[in-house]
Amino acid sequence: MTLQPLIFYASLFILSALVLKAIKHSRRLPPSPWALPIVGHLHLLGPSLHHSFHKLSTRYGPLMSIRIGSVLGVVTSSPDVTKELLKTNDVTFAARNSSAAIECLTYNSSFAFAPNGPYWQFMKKLTTVELLGSRTLLQFLPIRTNELHELIRFLFEKSKSGGSVNITDELLKFTNNIISQMMLSIRCSGKGGQAEECRTLAREVTEIFGEFNISDVIWVFKSFDIQGFRRRFKDIHRRFDSLLENIITNREKLRKEKKESEEKVKDLLDILLDVLENQNSEIKLTRDHIKALFLDFLTAGTDTSSMTVEWALAELINHPMVLQKAQQEIDQVVGRNRLVQESDVPHLPYIQVIIKESFRIHPPIPLLNRRALEDCKIGNYIIPKGTLLFVNLWSMGRDPETWKNPLEFQPERFLSESNSEIDVRGLHYRLLPFGTGRRGCPGLSLAMQELPTTLAAMIQCFNFKVTSPDGVVDMSERPGLSSPRAQDLVCVPVARCAPSIVN
Numbered sequence: 001m002t003l004q005p006l007i008f009y010a011s012l013f014i015l016s017a018l019v020l021k022a023i024k025h026s027r028r029l030p031p032s033p034w035a036l037p038i039v040g041h042l043h044l045l046g047p048s049l050h051h052s053f054h055k056l057s058t059r060y061g062p063l064m065s066i067r068i069g070s071v072l073g074v075v076t077s078s079p080d081v082t083k084e085l086l087k088t089n090d091v092t093f094a095a096r097n098s099s100a101a102i103e104c105l106t107y108n109s110s111f112a113f114a115p116n117g118p119y120w121q122f123m124k125k126l127t128t129v130e131l132l133g134s135r136t137l138l139q140f141l142p143i144r145t146n147e148l149h150e151l152i153r154f155l156f157e158k159s160k161s162g163g164s165v166n167i168t169d170e171l172l173k174f175t176n177n178i179i180s181q182m183m184l185s186i187r188c189s190g191k192g193g194q195a196e197e198c199r200t201l202a203r204e205v206t207e208i209f210g211e212f213n214i215s216d217v218i219w220v221f222k223s224f225d226i227q228g229f230r231r232r233f234k235d236i237h238r239r240f241d242s243l244l245e246n247i248i249t250n251r252e253k254l255r256k257e258k259k260e261s262e263e264k265v266k267d268l269l270d271i272l273l274d275v276l277e278n279q280n281s282e283i284k285l286t287r288d289h290i291k292a293l294f295l296d297f298l299t300a301g302t303d304t305s306s307m308t309v310e311w312a313l314a315e316l317i318n319h320p321m322v323l324q325k326a327q328q329e330i331d332q333v334v335g336r337n338r339l340v341q342e343s344d345v346p347h348l349p350y351i352q353v354i355i356k357e358s359f360r361i362h363p364p365i366p367l368l369n370r371r372a373l374e375d376c377k378i379g380n381y382i383i384p385k386g387t388l389l390f391v392n393l394w395s396m397g398r399d400p401e402t403w404k405n406p407l408e409f410q411p412e413r414f415l416s417e418s419n420s421e422i423d424v425r426g427l428h429y430r431l432l433p434f435g436t437g438r439r440g441c442p443g444l445s446l447a448m449q450e451l452p453t454t455l456a457a458m459i460q461c462f463n464f465k466v467t468s469p470d471g472v473v474d475m476s477e478r479p480g481l482s483s484p485r486a487q488d489l490v491c492v493p494v495a496r497c498a499p500s501i502v503n
């Protein structure tokens with residue numbers, strides 16, 4: 001017998017075994033549409049992934065699998081499945097997907113994208129206890145109060161002349177100012193120099209993180225830069241690095257010159273430099289870690305926060321009865337002579353449910369994004385190690401099985417007996433705007449102190465006239481990884497009272 005038939009049969013055997021293994025494996029994956037070679041299901045996905053997933057899941061059920069080029073993903077929008085994935089299997093899904101842009105821009109040292117290892121655990125503790133813990137947040141209260149006063153005064157000036165205001169821009173400046181002062185003691189809305197550059201860079205980074213890079217998902221394009229992506233993110237990285245290097249070096253100089261007696265509230269840079277200089281720290285922090293954390297906070301904490309107030313305000317303008325009821329609550333609890341402050345929020349239950357309802361319909365981060373660290377069995381399905389997990393919060397908030405009249409803005413639903421227990425802290429799987437489990441958002445407390453107060457102060461002092469001919473705010477979304485409004489919110493503030501800060 002010659003060797004040729006033997007080689008032929010051996011190859012056939014190996015090939016069949018491989019095909020059978022692939023079929024067996026794919027049978028155990030959650031259901032999915034037919035995939036095309038190389039691109040997988042890319043042809044079924046539009047610019048807003050959460051919209052595309054929403055449409056597909058109405059056909060393929062509460063847990064479906066999807067191929068984004070060469071990358072395998074699973075998608076769910078069911079609260080029960082989410083609970084099984086992110087509570088029962090919290091450790092398995094405690095990692096995130098990264099991308100070439102994220103790796104470069106965050107010095108491959110990001111906290112938000114770090115795997116669940118000693119570095120992430122150290123930073124998680126530092127972030128929740130020190131950087132965004134209750135003591136630090138209290139220390140920064142004057143910054144938040146001051147910025148809110150600036151915003152309200154600015155709106156008052158505009159209301160005197162009857163001029164329109166781009167609320168989107170103003171809210172973004174407001175949240176940017178708060179984060180950049182907490183971190184670096186600089187205000188991002190100043191003109192020129194570091195302040196302006198910081199704001200521009202934050203915007204560019206958020207944009208590029210939200211864009212789709214074909215080289216990340218189709219392996220044949222891995223080494224090519226067909227969209228000019230790499231060139232762009234490398235340029236942003238160079239500018240961001242030089243800005244932060246400058247700020248850190250100046251601060252180090254100041255710290256050396258500082259006399260012991262000079263007492264000032266430490267910003268986050270001071271706290272981090274203390275850790276960096278501490279020889280006994282359990283993790284040796286580097287300058288790159290500090291720079292990456294600033295980028296994490298700038299990108300994770302600014303437009304999410306401004307977007308929340310913007311969507312809620314837009315809903316109130318389109319629902320005058322809800323607005324009126326909220327204003328009545330504020331008038332009763334706070335009155336019209338002083339401005340709402342953070343300590344009032346616990347006494348403003350209607351404002352709180354307005355924020356929840358807004359999160360339900362407009363989650364600022366519509367898809368939670370995790371990656372499986374090992375194989376995971378969910379029901380009869382196997383989710384293989386390395387699979388991306390997308391929890392579609394946007395779709396969850398629109399599910400008629402979970403919510404009555406899901407497309408209607410009805411804050412009262414959270415006052416009803418069946419829903420009154422639901423909060424946003426990640427324990428109620430129907431409403432997860434800040435995520436859940438160990439990778440849940442560490443900025444939750446800051447956001448939930450700042451955002452209801454800001455919304456309440458704005459509607460306490462003003463009614464907002466829309467400039468569109470029909471007097472209605474357009475509620476469409478712009479495509480991207482977050483869910484910003486398609487059109488900036490532009491309206492004319494009309495003063496309804498003048499609390500003491502404006503006199």
Ligand code: HEM
Nearest residue numbers: 112297300301304305365433434435436439440441443447
């Ligand atoms: C309305 C405001 C905000 C919303 C809706 C929001 C939402 C989220 C969501 C959905 C996640 C992913 C959670 C998960 O995977 O389970 C997240 C993570 C994160 N957020 Fe926020 N966030 C907000 C404000 C902030 C603020 C103010 C900061 C910081 C100053 C911040 C810093 C972070 C960081 C660092 C992570 C990554 C945590 C990790 O991977 O361990 N966020 N946020």
